Amino acid sequence: MKSPHSSTTAARQRLWQELDMLCRLGLGLAPIAPDICAVLRTLIGADAAALFWLDEHGAPEGFFHEDSPASAQNLFLNEFHRLFVGAHETNVLALAQPLGPQVGRLLAPDAGYFRSNTYNLLIRPSGHHHTLDLRVEVQGRTRAVAALFRAPGTGFSSEQAGLLQRAGTCLQRAFARKPAGSLGVSHDGAVGHVLLDADSLRPLLADATATQLLQEANLRGLGLRGEAGPALPDDLFGHLGLQPGQAASIPVPHGLLDIRMHPLHPVASGAGQWLLTLQLQRPRQIEVVRRVLALPLSPLQREIAALAGLGHARADCTELTGVGPAALKKHLRTILEAAGASDWEDLASRLHAGP
Known part of the structure; x- marks a missing residue:
């Protein structure tokens, strides 16, 4: 009969293997972010976890947070540079800088941190107080920031910081390796539609599925969460990085957001429209790992x-x-x-x- 200790050891070993196998797929962090957050939270011991992946300029490009309220997520996505950048704002942008230790810069923050917008508009509204952070670097460039959170009370220990640093070695592999083969993608069946004006490329109409897919994409400038029938931004086209007639596959939490453009009328007439179709695609490699671990x-x-x-x-x-x-x-x-x-x-x- 196995002892409780051996069962716990086996469970932790399985979590470390899950983290390693998912990252070795080489898909980046966005498609596997929900799985990775769940593993980190359980392995290290936290109330919630978040991952932020960065663009080529080191600014947050997208994120996944397990329990942050919609209002905080919208502020982060739409008002980041106005509210959360500055000398006293120890946020993702600051944590991404190659300064100081890679893990634990917020283990013992100064009093100014607790007066900052970062803490009072993002951390505290989520019910959190303590933060354990990790900078994920690949070839001298910060590619992501991971954060674990706890409510007021007992903070994180140096031992837990060491565990997160060990996890960082796995997270690096998500960027350092080429994708492990291509098994195609599966679809969740939900297809959304957005109608664009051909001349201005402004969105005219969007169905509920398209709005939900864009909400859950957590892309910078698309803070639509928690709103009933939110209006899409006029520059939606630019936020998605599209060109007229171009298709795109954008890494987002849970997979890839597949976007395709279809002309509804001759664009040259000046009275045409574009139809965007959106669908979430799930790389089959992720499902392979889940089935193997089961x-x-x-x-x-x-x-x-x-x-x-x-x-x-x-x-x-x-x-x-x-x-x-x-x-x-x-x-x-x-x-x-x-x-x-x-x-x-x-x-x-x-x-x-x-x-």
Whole structure:
């Protein structure tokens, strides 16, 4: 019979493996942000977690926060430079600067921090008081900032800061690696529509699905959360980085926001319109990791199963895991039984099958 300690150790080991496997997909942080936040919060011990990914200028480009209220999210997205940048604002922009330690700059903030807009308009309205921060650097450039939060009371320890620093090594891999193969995407079935004026490219109409997709994208300048029937910004086209007739695939929490443009009437007539269609796409690699982690396997067996799900040949296993042919045969027998598969090809098919 396993002791509670061994069960806890196994659970933590599984969380570290989940973090590592998701980041090794090389998709960046946006599509996996909800999963990563849940893992970090559980591993380190926090009330909530947030991830902010940065553009080429080091400014916040998008984010995922587990429990921040809509009003705070809208302020962050729409009023960042007006309200949260300055000498006394220790916000994402400041934490992204390559100064000081990579982790724990807000472990013991000064009194000025608690008078700042950052604390009083963003942190405190979310019910938080303590923050444990991490700067994620890749090749000398800050690519993301992670933050863990706790309510007033016991703050974060130096031991927890060390755990977050260890997690940062995994987060770096989300940017440092090329995507691990392409298994295509799955769709959630919800397609939104936005009608644009052909001349000004201003939005004229948007259905509820399009509005919801844009709300949940958490893109800078699109603070639409918590509003009933919010008006889309006049410069929506620019915020999405589109060109007339161009399609785009924007990394957002939970996947990729696929945007396509369709002319409804001849644009040259001056009376035409564009129709934007929006749909959330979910990279199948993420689902492969989730399915592998759900199987009752050892950490090594999960790594082997993931190779099948991500499109590798069985012959690749020895080189990629160091497992010899005899041991691989034994492990594979257990993996196939757990997955209900007959062979390597069947295992791969089951792990990356559509929903």
